[in-house]
Amino acid sequence: MDDQNRRAFFLGVVGAIAVFAVLFFVVGTDRVIDSLLSAEPTLVVVTFVLALCWLAAWSLMLRTVLAALGVDVSMGKAFFVYAGAVFANNVTPFGQAGGEPVAALLISKVSDTQYETGLVGIGSVDVLNVVPSVSLILVGVGYYATTAAVGERLETAVGSAVALIAGIVVVMILVWRWRDALVDRLPAIVAPRIGRLGLERFDVETLEADLSDRLGRFFENIERVATDRWHLAAAVGLSLAGWLFQVAALTAAFAALGYSVPPAVLLFVIPLANLAGAAPLPGGLGGIEAAFVTLLVPTTGIEASAITAAVLIFRGAIYWMPVAIGGASVSAFGVNALR
Numbered sequence: 001m002d003d004q005n006r007r008a009f010f011l012g013v014v015g016a017i018a019v020f021a022v023l024f025f026v027v028g029t030d031r032v033i034d035s036l037l038s039a040e041p042t043l044v045v046v047t048f049v050l051a052l053c054w055l056a057a058w059s060l061m062l063r064t065v066l067a068a069l070g071v072d073v074s075m076g077k078a079f080f081v082y083a084g085a086v087f088a089n090n091v092t093p094f095g096q097a098g099g100e101p102v103a104a105l106l107i108s109k110v111s112d113t114q115y116e117t118g119l120v121g122i123g124s125v126d127v128l129n130v131v132p133s134v135s136l137i138l139v140g141v142g143y144y145a146t147t148a149a150v151g152e153r154l155e156t157a158v159g160s161a162v163a164l165i166a167g168i169v170v171v172m173i174l175v176w177r178w179r180d181a182l183v184d185r186l187p188a189i190v191a192p193r194i195g196r197l198g199l200e201r202f203d204v205e206t207l208e209a210d211l212s213d214r215l216g217r218f219f220e221n222i223e224r225v226a227t228d229r230w231h232l233a234a235a236v237g238l239s240l241a242g243w244l245f246q247v248a249a250l251t252a253a254f255a256a257l258g259y260s261v262p263p264a265v266l267l268f269v270i271p272l273a274n275l276a277g278a279a280p281l282p283g284g285l286g287g288i289e290a291a292f293v294t295l296l297v298p299t300t301g302i303e304a305s306a307i308t309a310a311v312l313i314f315r316g317a318i319y320w321m322p323v324a325i326g327g328a329s330v331s332a333f334g335v336n337a338l339r
Contacts (some may be wrong), residue, residue: 087326140267
């Protein structure tokens with residue numbers, strides 16, 4: 001890990017600790033600990049098992065996307081590769097934006113395919129996960145609105161989510177529409193600047209041709225995934241299954257503390273809270289937990305300390321378990337996630 005990445009990583013860790021410190025101060029550390037100690041162990045185990053089901057569903061989703069790209073990966077290897085990708089996302093700032101390059105490197109190394117193919121694979125998984133998440137937000141909020149008044153905080157969260165997703169979609173459409181121009185012009189802009197960074201072993205003209213070739217293959221791979229309807233539908237279905245396993249896992253975490261939460265609330269709270277993963281924190285650590293508490297307190301009526309405890313159990317399964325599994329996978333595959 002170079003100095004710049006090391007600095008960003010440790011700043012992210014400090015930021016996460018600061019967010020947790022504020023959260024525990026506001027909620028009450030003693031009350032959170034008491035709630036955690038009262039948790040039913042069997043249901044905590046169920047939470048982790050359901051989280052494993054989520055991880056398995058999205059690893060199968062990655063395998064399906066790679067199959068559309070002509071890359072054959074076994075189910076077992078796909079599981080550990082995706083766990084490694086989640087690990088990379090969870091230990092780098094800005095979530096997916098920070099971990100995708102490492103995840104692409106892991107995929108390309110394990111499957112013996114080109115880097116840009118791995119990048120398209122993991123990028124497609126992240127993009128396709130947006131489709132069910134938006135649907136769950138709309139369905140969950142719509143149903144919730146029929147049973148309770150939608151507060152200003154929730155309206156703001158939903159509005160911000162829709163605006164953010166709409167902005168991302170617009171950017172993606174524009175990039176796709178002008179892809180030929182990007183392939184023709186971007187390498188000529190980037191290559192000379194890389195040459196000026198002191199990378200003397202690169203010839204600018206050769207680098208420009210290589211970048212153009214890689215960028216062209218990148219867009220070709222995206223088109224292959226987008227036009228393969230069977231694999232595309234299967235991937236979206238597996239994505240939805242993964243989201244629903246997360247809903248079930250958080251439901252089990254609340255049940256472990258003796259609380260019942262309407263599934264409709266969790267349908268929109270989970271994808272909304274995960275948007276906090278875009279914060280400059282390792283995998284959104286701290287920010288996502290705070291977002292969960294902020295959204296669940298007004299929508300469930302459960303005391304903040306119990307919600308915080310349930311979220312910590314849930315995040316232990318969704319965040320820390322993949323970190324442990326994925327960290328071991330990345331190490332075994334010989335990829336440095338913090339290079």
